Amino acid sequence: MQAPTHILTGILLLVIFQAIFPTAQLWLQVVVVLPLCFASHFIIDASAIITFHPPKAEWKDWFWVTYHLLIYIGSVVILVFFLVDYWWVIIVANLPDIVDWIILRAIFKKEPVLHKGADKLRNFLFRRTPNWNHKRWTVIIEFAIIGVLLLSVLLLINFT
Numbered sequence: 674m675q676a677p678t679h680i681l682t683g684i685l686l687l688v689i690f691q692a693i694f695p696t697a698q699l700w701l702q703v704v705v706v707l708p709l710c711f712a713s714h715f716i717i718d719a720s721a722i723i724t725f726h727p728p729k730a731e732w733k734d735w736f737w738v739t740y741h742l743l744i745y746i747g748s749v750v751i752l753v754f755f756l757v758d759y760w761w762v763i764i765v766a767n768l769p770d771i772v773d774w775i776i777l778r779a780i781f782k783k784e785p786v787l788h789k790g791a792d793k794l795r796n797f798l799f800r801r802t803p804n805w806n807h808k809r810w811t812v813i814i815e816f817a818i819i820g821v822l823l824l825s826v827l828l829l830i831n832f833t
């Protein structure tokens with residue numbers, strides 16, 4: 674799925690932990706929440722089969738470009754609000770993308786490594802799920818997920 678989904682999932686995992694264990698020290702938060710954030714990336718990417726996700730960038734398709742522009746702007750806005758307080762969960766929740774798409778593919782021109790795990794998990798968990806990666810309307814699903822995550826994060830931050 675898209676960066677805002679990963680970012681907000683990482684933040685949500687931390688704020689849920691903080692809501693349940695308000696007196697937990699930082700080291701305990703890191704030990705428990707960090708692996709969850711890392712694992713969340715694979716589960717979310719595996720379930721991305723039900724959202725708009727063409728395997729290759731389609732720069733000539735206005736819909737693809739507009740959608741990704743919105744996603745990037747949304748990511749920046751979310752980072753502006755949350756990066757200072759939640760930087761480590763944000764980094765870890767996005768680490769597989771940072772490693773595979775930025776370090777390996779963009780810088781070293783190599784094949785992704787970690788996303789092979791996400792692909793295997795997808796084949797295992799969602800074998801019978803229809804592949805909607807090319808269906809444009811499924812951006813609604815991604816926006817709905819982002820909306821629910823954002824609302825949950827804001828509610829937990831403000832009422833705990």
Ligand SMILES: [Zn+2]
Nearest residue numbers: 674718769770
């Ligand atoms: Zn990913």
